Amino acid sequence: xxxxxxxxxxxxxxVNEAGEAIVDGQVLRILDQEIRDADNDLGKSKEALTGIIAxxxxxxKKVESLKKSLGEYEGYAxxxxxxxxxxxxxxxxxxxxxxxxxxxxxEGLAKSFADSESQLRRAVAQTDANLKxxxxxxxxxxxxxxxxxxxxxxxxxxxxxxSSMRNAVDSLGRLKTKQAERSAQFEAARELAGSTExxxxxxxxxxxxxxxxxxxxxxxxxxxxxxxxxx
Numbered sequence: 017x018x019x020x021x022x023x024x025x026x027x028x029x030x031v032n033e034a035g036e037a038i039v040d041g042q043v044l045r046i047l048d049q050e051i052r053d054a055d056n057d058l059g060k061s062k063e064a065l066t067g068i069i070a071x072x073x074x075x076x077k078k079v080e081s082l083k084k085s086l087g088e089y090e091g092y093a094x095x096x097x098x099x100x101x102x103x104x105x106x107x108x109x110x111x112x113x114x115x116x117x118x119x120x121x122x123e124g125l126a127k128s129f130a131d132s133e134s135q136l137r138r139a140v141a142q143t144d145a146n147l148k149x150x151x152x153x154x155x156x157x158x159x160x161x162x163x164x165x166x167x168x169x170x171x172x173x174x175x176x177x178x179s180s181m182r183n184a185v186d187s188l189g190r191l192k193t194k195q196a197e198r199s200a201q202f203e204a205a206r207e208l209a210g211s212t213e214x215x216x217x218x219x220x221x222x223x224x225x226x227x228x229x230x231x232x233x234x235x236x237x238x239x240x241x242x243x244x245x246x247x
Contacts, residue, residue: 044161047154054147058140065136072129079126082119086112 089112096105 044154044158047150051147051151051154054143054150058143058147061136061140061143065133065140068129068133068136072126072133075122075126075129078122079119082115082122086115086119089115 089108093105093108093112096102096108
């Protein structure tokens with residue numbers, strides 16, 4: 017590969033990376049728009065399903081009504097035949113034939129609506145489930161993106177010798193050290209104050225002749241020895 021070909025390849029790679037970076041940067045906005053569009057389409061599909069369900073129910077009612085009417089007119093025809101009224105029976109039979117033809121059409125229409133309803137129900141349910149999963153994934157990505165941006169911000173502030181975060185942490189460490197030193201000084205001062213108070217009190221007791229003080233004389237030593245000897 018020539019140098020020029022390598023340069024062209026490198027440029028193409030850079031362009032692709034830049035394009036991917038732009039797409040990645042806009043992916044959440046694009047997905048949000050796609051979800052809104054899908055929600056809108058899903059809403060229209062549900063409206064269409066509602067209309068089909070209504071038409072299927074009307075067709076079912078018409079079928080039931082025709083079946084009921086057929087049963088009634090069949091009874092009328094039998095009654096006419098029982099009365100030997102062939103003309104009336106024939107007229108009723110013709111009406112029954114028309115109703116049977118109408119019934120076949122209504123049953124076919126009701127079945128068509130029922131099939132469409134079933135198909136659309138499955139499509140709506142599948143689309144709804146897919147959309148919910150997509151929303152969940154987008155929400156997860158958004159939450160992760162926010163956390164990682166916060167982590168990156170903290171890391172960026174904490175990195176580098178001159179970063180404000182590092183300087184603040186160093187200052188915090190120095191402040192803690194100073195506080196510990198002051199606490200130690202306060203403790204030493206309290207101990208010193210207690211010691212001085214005890215010395216002062218001993219001096220006062222000695223001056224009052226309550227406790228002994230000064231150097232021990234030879235006579236004192238001899239008296240102590242005699243006491244130990246038992247007289």
